[in-house]
Amino acid sequence: xxxxxxxxxxxxxxxxxxxxxxxxxxxxxxxxxxxxxxxxxxxxxxxxxxxxxxxxxxxxxxxxxxxxxxxxxxxxxxxxxxxxxxxxxxxxxx
Numbered sequence: 001x002x003x004x005x006x007x008x009x010x011x012x013x014x015x016x017x018x019x020x021x022x023x024x025x026x027x028x029x030x031x032x033x034x035x036x037x038x039x040x041x042x043x044x045x046x047x048x049x050x051x052x053x054x055x056x057x058x059x060x061x062x063x064x065x066x067x068x069x070x071x072x073x074x075x076x077x078x079x080x081x082x083x084x085x086x087x088x089x090x091x092x093x094x
Contacts, residue, residue: 001043001044001047001074001077001078002019002022002023002044002048004077004078004081004082005022005023005026005044005081006022007081007085008026008030008081008084008085009022009025009026011089012025012029014029019048023044023045023048026041026044027041027045035084036080036081036084039073040077040080043070043073043074043077044077046070047070047074050062050066050067050070
């Protein structure tokens with residue numbers, strides 16, 4: 001999901017070296033302006049939070065039942081971004 005957001009930002013007047021900055025801009029621009037539904041914002045933030053906990057907290061293990069429900073949502077997220085780019089930026093399918 002994060003890399004699909006970076007794909008959107010190629011065409012935006014914005015740059016950030018921090019994950020939190022990228023997510024904040026996505027939320028402001030694409031969720032706030034209702035380009036994508038609010039659920040997409042919640043999904044990416046939930047996934048980011050899990051990643052942060054798993055990577056940076058000691059003795060924190062992410063369980064499959066925490067990640068499993070996000071997989072389908074992540075697939076839908078990436079498909080929605082791709083469809084947006086195909087429609088608005090004219091990238092080729094495939």
